[in-house]
Amino acid sequence: MAAFxxxxxxxxxxxxxxxxxxVFGRYGGMPSAHVATxxxxxxxxxxxxxxxxxxxxxxxxxxxxxxxxAVGLRRNVDPNKGHTLMEAIYGFLLGWIVALLTVKFYR
Structure with a gap:
């Protein structure tokens, strides 16, 4: 559930x-949905x-x-693709917050 x-x-x-x-469901942008998930x-x-x-x-x-x-490999293939480090960091933090709330709610 937390990943979803x-x-x-x-x-x-x-x-x-x-x-x-x-932009819903599109790749790229702030925050990284891949990293948040x-x-x-x-x-x-x-x-x-x-x-x-x-x-x-x-x-x-x-x-x-x-x-x-999301951050490194995709940018090496095409500089216009992938995420910036900041987009990935925000995705990471969002995932952490979502996990905290999900685990607290479902326990």
């Missing part, structure tokens, strides 16, 4: 920032299974790969 809410939150924030509903997943798994669990380690690796792809 992380994705939706990031997309709705994009609509508010850009004042255009057509995987951040929410990793934090929620950590909060529910413990930060020393194998599942948390797997989720954290998935977050690291997704973030590296």
């Amino acid at each position: 809410f992380g994705f939706l939150s990031a997309q709705f924030i994009k609509v508010i920032i850009y004042k255009d509903f057509r 995987t951040s929410a997943l990793a934090w929620a798994v950590g909060y529910t299974t413990g930060f020393d669990s194998s599942l948390t380690a797997i989720a954290a690796i998935f977050l690291a790969i997704t973030t590296a792809d």
Whole structure:
């Protein structure tokens, strides 16, 4: 649930920032929905299974790969694609907040 809410939150924030509903679901922009989704997943798994669990380690690796792809790899392929570091940081923080709220609500 946290990953789903992380994705939706990031997309709705994009609509508010850009004042255009057509940006919903598009790649790029502030905040990174990819990073928000995987951040929410990793934090929620950590909060529910413990930060020393194998599942948390797997989720954290998935977050690291997704973030590296969103920020670094895509920019190397096409300078107009991908996210800036700040967009990824905001996505990470949004995912953390969403995970906190989701875990608190569903416990």
